[in-house]
Amino acid sequence: MAISHRLFPTVYIYGKAARSIERSNRNDVARNIRRLREAREESQVVFARRAGLNRTRLSALEKGERQNATVKTLERLAAGLDVDIRELLHPD
Numbered sequence: 001m002a003i004s005h006r007l008f009p010t011v012y013i014y015g016k017a018a019r020s021i022e023r024s025n026r027n028d029v030a031r032n033i034r035r036l037r038e039a040r041e042e043s044q045v046v047f048a049r050r051a052g053l054n055r056t057r058l059s060a061l062e063k064g065e066r067q068n069a070t071v072k073t074l075e076r077l078a079a080g081l082d083v084d085i086r087e088l089l090h091p092d
Contacts, residue, residue: 028091029074030064036081036088037062051080 037047048058053076061069061077071085078085 025089026064026069029069029088030062032088032090033058033077033081034062036083040081047080051076053077 037044040047042050044055044058044062048055051058053073061073074085074088078088081088
């Protein structure tokens with residue numbers, strides 16, 4: 001699901017602003033990324049390469065350390081995991 005960055009200054013998914021991840025949502029996103037990646041039995045290196053991200057950035061996202069995951073980054077992660085972007089934001 002592609003979301004246009006130019007059309008919407010802030011995109012809302014499940015009522016949450018998706019331009020960047022708020023701290024309260026970061027842990028949900030971190031858990032979901034790791035859970036979905038591990039379900040595919042992929043290492044961070046393999047998945048990061050396929051998703052077009054740096055492995056250290058992926059690691060930081062999975063730990064909830066990155067504060068500025070953009071919609072573009074979420075789209076890359078969702079595409080790499082073959083899930084809808086909303087599944088990354090949905091609490092476990």
